[in-house]
Amino acid sequence: MRIWLNKYFSFTKSEFNGLIVLLSILFLLKIIPYLYLYLRPVAQDDPNLIAQIQKIELTDERNFYDVKERIEQAGTIKVVKLFHFDPNTLTSKGWQSLGLSPKQAQSIVNYTQKGGTFRKPEDLQKMYTISAERYARLLPFVKIAAQVPNYPQNMLPGEKKAFVKKVFQVVDINTADSAGLDEIKGIGGAFAVRILKYRERLGGFHHKEQLMEVYGLDSTKYQEIKDQISISSVALKVVNVNTAVFDDLKRNPYLSYKQINAIIQYRKQHGNYAGLSDLSKVLILNQGIIDKIAPYISF
Template identity: 40%
Template sequence: MSLSPKKYFSVTKKEWNGLVVLMILIALVLVAPYVYQSFHKNETIDVKDFNAAVARLKGTGLVDSNTTANATPFRFNPNNLPPQQWAKLGLTEQQIGTIKNYEAKGGHFNSKADLKKMYSISAEDYKRLAPYIDLPEKAGYVEKTNAVVEINSADTLKLMQIRGIGSGYARLIIRYRDRLGGFYKKEQLKEVAGLDSLTYQDIIPFIKVDEAKIIKIDLNKATQNSLAVFPYLSYKQRNAIVEYRNQHGDYKELADLKNIPIIDDVLLRKIEPYISLK
């Protein structure tokens, strides 16, 4: 038996209710965006508050400020540089405070690279300041000059300014100088172990000697131990000098040393610049 067209297109009450609910849900979905916008209007950004926040950040040094615009570059050594000078170079208060805390804890800048390692110094700051930093590029590097160096008062860095003298030669020269008490003539540099003749010839024009800076030996107070470092005397000679004084009393003049058989005129002339008789 076939269904009539009327019965085929009929809708039950349950189906009709479901259709109504579906239409309501579709309407809600379409209307929802408009309802949401009406209750959540976009808030306008307060530019004044934003600018104030940026200003506060600049005060902490966490963002770049306009201090570099008024910076006055000059050649400087960063060690113990006053805060006012750092400010002239364009650094913020926080950057300066970080550097001063580093120094207060015993920190020292030996080269430009040391300043570059400071976390408070940005890459831009370092690039701007590097040409004015009065320090070598790297630790251990010393700029060579044509200046004449007084050898009895120079430290290793001063000696290393002479072309041909590196840290190794500088240490050898100072070590031997300290044993002698100082140099009284340039030719004594030939006695420095490890210093070759070619280097000697190269450095001689840039060295001068001040005999007044020689540390002399008081022969009437010297002991065998105090004489032990002096390179011109052997053990037997040191012992003889002390024993002669013990037996005959203080030395009155340098010539008294001639009474010691193992001290000849050649040695006497060699040690004369180092002897004092008080």
């Protein structure tokens, strides 16, 4: 190479060596960035990355079903046809035609089939499955047929029927059916259905005061009925928090979506829970919540 360069240029040996060094430096400067990209160490993933991805996937799945439900409800609202109706005799399909979901419709039908009665149009608002907005739309169309009295054969139409009081008795709220709960003085058909639904959601009552968590059953009503109720020592339905998935825990009325997700993600990151004390390490759970769910979980 030196001979070839000397053919066109005149270089001393030292100048030629300097030129080679310069070219070598330029070459290294050119390829160093590529060498760095090839040889640089691989960054370590955040140890919480998998948990974060799973959390996003779980949230996306939840949002998917929420959106699906709203779309289905929106589709139902589009075909609503208002008409005059008697809530005491309307079928499940009839309620659905008025815009209610199948579950909402069946809840009202169950109420009437078990003896519940609408005596005036305004009684419709006592059904918790009917929102205030829907109640306002339906009220002008409610037409309740006159109640035909069923007089005993030995009783004249002009005579007043003696009011039959409920006999005082103690009812086990963990084993009674709707008819049994209806025997409690101060509890009607609607409250009986709500108590049954809440008992199923809980997995059984652990103490009597939980009745005040039933929709519409406040402390005043509880004081009225507390001496008429008892709780048997039936086995409560429990969920193992070390194997539970989201759907296993979502029925528990004491846990929110975020709390359920936190329980599952903490277990995935730190391993199984040994006992209630481990649950206190989940920052989103306070001691009050842990005490409430304690009878319904296992490890």
